[in-house]
Amino acid sequence: MTITRVWIEEGCICCQACVTSERQVFSIPDGSDSAIILGDVRLDGVSDRNVIARGDLTVAGTQLSDTIEEAAEGCPMDIIRFTTIA
Numbered sequence: 001m002t003i004t005r006v007w008i009e010e011g012c013i014c015c016q017a018c019v020t021s022e023r024q025v026f027s028i029p030d031g032s033d034s035a036i037i038l039g040d041v042r043l044d045g046v047s048d049r050n051v052i053a054r055g056d057l058t059v060a061g062t063q064l065s066d067t068i069e070e071a072a073e074g075c076p077m078d079i080i081r082f083t084t085i086a
């Protein structure tokens with residue numbers, strides 16, 4: 001499975017679990033009340049929850065699909081969402 005887009009819905013409790021799973025994709029900036037998707041792995045280059053733009057992942061980002069899926073499965077709030085291609 002290849003993940004092409006990932007975003008974070010509301011309700012993050014900043015538990016750091018997703019960051020631990022994949023630091024190249026997830027981050028919790030100082031003072032932020034939510035984890036974000038890093039612009040480094042997004043074609044639009046924006047670092048935020050990606051709920052509005054729904055920016056696609058870069059090729060390098062899609063190569064992290066396994067750990068993104070792991071992060072989504074491990075999120076205690078079940079708010080990490082993604083789209084895939086087969």
Ligand code: SF4
Nearest residue numbers: 012013015016018075
């Ligand atoms: S695992 Fe879920 S609740 Fe925890 S920091 Fe990441 S998005 Fe937030």
